[in-house]
Amino acid sequence: MTDTAIEAAALGRSFGRRRRQALEGCSFRLPAGRVCALTGPNGAGKSTLLALAAGLLRPTEGSIAVLGRTPAAARERLAYVAQNKPLHPQLTIAGTLRLGRDLNPRRWDARVPERIIAEGDLDPGARIRSLSGGQRTRVALALALGKRPELLLLDEPMADLDPLARHQLMATLMADAADHGTTVVMSSHVVAELEGSCDHLLLLGGGRVRLAGPLDDLLAAHTLVTGRSGDTLEPHTVVESRTTGRQLTALVRPAGPLGEGRRTDRPSLEELVLAHLRSPEAPPLVLDTEQEAAA
């Protein structure tokens, strides 16, 4: 048993004859048992990274290991829900779950998906094509969880769900992950959707890793500073600074005490992410988790 769920080393992937780089030079480590938010703007490479981890794409550079093996060798132990929630439209819900049982004969646990279907008030005899987008998402998640994965890769899982279903499904997902020690990687460009359920963050921008590490450590490494315009922020690393009238607001990575006469706040996840997205030139910050493992 490995304690690393995903480890990427200089991972890159390009598409097409023009070699458009969807992902380049990505290195990070995700420890097992984490719930990781994968976020970034549209086209940042989130879906590409998840497909690489799921063994559906071959990296063009570098490597990615999943649960200590290649993604193809770990196929049986991971589950993946693609962004468009592909399911066979002509099958019923029960037929879809039978497919899961037939294709995962060594791992299938029928109780989990049946509970998720029942929670959504879905008729197991209903055909997939008759379901709404949110209901399909529920079936796709039920299929993924029925496999009892050690690593669950979810691409925009909550996009089609109404707020109530989102809340309820997220609670089910988190409870299940906590019970079984499942590592979850969940992508979304809506940061608020991820806050509160995740303890690890991976922020991508332009195909590169911008932030990676335990959420609390990343938040603790940044400070929101409010001061007078003209103040110097040396020697701290400034992620983003904005001046409104005579007031300066900045997100910095403090290199030491920030000095007197300034208001300092802990940033929220949304502020942290937005500041990095607005300043593509800010240096990336990858916090390895070894230090926290030692603590």
Added chain:
Amino acid sequence: MSALASAATPLTRPAPRPGGLLRTVARTHRPALVLSALALAATTVALVWLHGLGGEARAGDSACATPPTDRLPSCAAVEAITADETYANGLAVIATVLSYAVFPVAAWAGGALIGRELENGTAQLAWTQSVGPARWLAAKLAVPAALLTAGTSGTVLLNVWARGDGDPDLAGDWYYPDVFVSTGPVAVAYPLAGLAFGALAGLVWRRALPAAGMGLAASLLLHTLLERHREELWPAVTRVAAGSIELPRSAFQVSWDTATPNGVHITRATFHPQSHYWPLQYVETGLLLAVAAAATATAFALLARRLP
């Protein structure tokens, strides 16, 4: 703890048997399964009925005399029998259906079997279960290949049985393209080649409609090429004689030249006698199976190259 337990399970339990995968293929392609079963049933009923009609049809096609003699029936009586026409037309339709079966198979394999699954992501859904892409493709090809082989073999045997003595006046000569393709192992090999072409087109184009079109086009090309060059698949017999030549009955004539050097009339005929039926069948079947195998191998190689 459960993580530890589940990590250990693959070591203690045997490798999964392919039953679940095969069931999944059958379940996800039920419309095609039902449609082919109906087509098979209709063809079987038609062939049994045609076989029953055979005796009367032969009576309606026999020699006659006016007035009738001891050995020959009256021509008016023979004329009154219409079964021979029904029988001949029925056999012609069945022959056409059997020899064209490759086209719907190729279009279906490219479109519904592979192309659509790659287009809407259900193939990727299967590959992220406990089934690798290569096993997925193997099952996707094995199930239809087995059913097609069984179905076409049975139909060909029934067709040969319904044709009875294969009287060329009623059932068509052995070398007519449709008759040739629908009476031997070639009939089994064509749909298999169509299946392989369709699957390859599906993997190359990854979208249902273009893949169905390309699978169909490739099969059409193959069918046309083999039909045009069938006589070259086995060395033909050449006969040269002064004057004219009487070819044996049901000879597949390849060429017929006459020349008059030095005032002597020479005829040179190249043809396949009926005894070449089986060599021609075997060579064409071998070619088709080789093409199908090459397309299948390319499909697997393509999938392996694309996926880790």
